[in-house]
Amino acid sequence: MTLHFLTSNYRVAFEEYFQPHQQRNAIDLLQGHIAEVRDGTEDRRRELDVLRPQDTTPEQVEDRVAAHLNKCYWQLAQFYRYSTPCRISEAEPALREVLRYSQAKGARRDVAPELYLAVAIHKVPEKEQEALSMFASAFDHFDEHGAPALGPRSELWARASWARLLRRVDRVRDAEAQERAIVDWIVSHPLVLPPAKLRDLVSDEADSGALNNIVEHPEVQLAVDKARAGRGTRG
Incomplete structure (x- = not known):
């Protein structure tokens, strides 16, 4: 079968x-x-x-x-x-099983399920602190060691959820740092993801924050326009 x-x-x-x-x-x-x-x-x-x-x-x-x-x-x-x-949000039980299995096997750390779980629980008030700790630990490891299997879509998606959670708990400067990291990534890779995909990854219809307008961000628009112009010239 x-x-x-x-x-x-x-x-x-x-x-x-x-x-x-x-x-x-x-x-x-x-x-x-x-x-x-x-x-x-x-x-x-x-x-x-x-x-x-x-x-x-x-x-x-x-x-x-x-x-x-x-x-x-x-x-x-x-x-x-x-x-x-x-x-x-419905994936929490499955993700906890994945993490339990990894810990039991002593496997090499993979931050992807950690970040998925942090996103899954980050809107639950009584689990905010767990989510904050998980985001911070996973991204510290990712930023230090990298994680090729994570992929930019998962990275941007998780950073956006972390930024929104940081704003909800009034850690505005920390939230701005994550928003800055998202903008910097897009500016460095302006044509990797189409605008609609970017908007889906980092926006949240329940939130009216800056990330919902990521495609209209001046630095993002400038980087995309320059990249498109350069590609047209080479063509």
């Missing part, structure tokens, strides 16, 4: 081509699969091709199932993020 809904191609299709009802169906499908693997018998897990023939001892079975569920939870979190409208 090919679990097509766990592939990267499916995730891209989910974001780029699926209609909202198709996205909801995909989430339901993946949630059902998670429940079936988590609660199913060993025979059923083998039917699903979760277990391999060499998985014979209880420890091997446990490790294989845990690794498979970790992949499922991370894919589910991405489905929530890329849903229309975004449903990232």
Whole structure:
């Protein structure tokens, strides 16, 4: 059995081509699969091709199932993020499972699920401090070591959520620093992301802050115009 809904191609299709009802169906499908693997018998897990023939001892079975569920939870979190409208707040349980698995395995630190979780909880008043700490720790690590797998879209999306949270708790200078980082990135990469995508990444309809007008920011407009003019000249 090919679990097509766990592939990267499916995730891209989910974001780029699926209609909202198709996205909801995909989430339901993946949630059902998670429940079936988590609660199913060993025979059923083998039917699903979760277990391999060499998985014979209880420890091997446990490790294989845990690794498979970790992949499922991370894919589910991405489905929530890329849903229309975004449903990232519903991804908290899945993301906590991803982080628990990483800590249990002693894996190399990956800040992507940390930042996803911080975004997922940053609007919950009683979890604001946890989100602030998570944003700060993850971005400190990212800024020091980099994280090629993170990608600019996730970076800008998470920084924007962090900036809005910082403003909500009256840490205006810290918020401005994150907003500045977003502008600087766009100015340095003016044609990487189209204006509509930039606006979707960093804006929030519940907020009327500066990031909602990122495409109209004078430095961003100037950088984009210069880059387009240069590309036209070379063409």
